[in-house]
Structure formats: structure tokens, C-alpha cells
Amino acid sequence: MGIGPLLETYRHEIEDILRESLEHELKAFDEYKALLELVKDQEPRLEEWVREKLREELEQYDEVSKMLRKPGLIEAYH
Ligand SMILES: [Fe+2]
Numbered sequence: 766m767g768i769g770p771l772l773e774t775y776r777h778e779i780e781d782i783l784r785e786s787l788e789h790e791l792k793a794f795d796e797y798k799a800l801l802e803l804v805k806d807q808e809p810r811l812e813e814w815v816r817e818k819l820r821e822e823l824e825q826y827d828e829v830s831k832m833l834r835k836p837g838l839i840e841a842y843h
Pocket of ligand 1: 789790793821822825
């Protein structure tokens with residue numbers, strides 16, 4: 766396994782950092798989803814582990830998304 770290209774923008778205002786974090790969470794989710802396709806119905810324990818990671822990445826995405834909301838807004842940040 767190698768390290769993919771980093772999504773670093775070199776802008777470090779707090780909102781920029783959170784947007785980068787959101788991109789990372791989404792990227793991680795996509796990677797685990799691809800992994801799930803490889804192990805689904807073939808490696809039960811690995812499949813279970815990947816599904817847990819997918820849940821974690823979604824939770825982390827939601828947390829960062831909440832941090833990006835403007836005060837008073839309740840809709841998800843996109
Ligand atoms: Fe994450």
C-alpha cells in the first residue's frame with residue numbers, strides 16, 4: 766500500500782482546514798467502499814471490519830460537516 770496524493774491546499778484559515786478535512790473523510794470513505802467491493806461475500810471478518818471503518822468515516826464526515834455549518838443553520842454542509 767502506498768500513500769496517495771495529499772489534498773493539501775496550503776491555505777490555513779480554519780474553514781479551509783475543515784474543508785480539507787471533509788475532503789479527506791470523503792476520500793477515506795471512497796477507499797473503504799472500494800475495499801468493501803473486493804472482500805464482500807469472500808472474507809467475512811475483513812468485510813465486517815471494512816463496514817465498521819465505513820461507519821466511522823461517515824461519523825467523522827458528519828462531525829466535520831457540523832463544524833462547517835454557519836451559526837444557526839441546521840442543514841448539512843455540502
Ligand atoms: Fe476519517
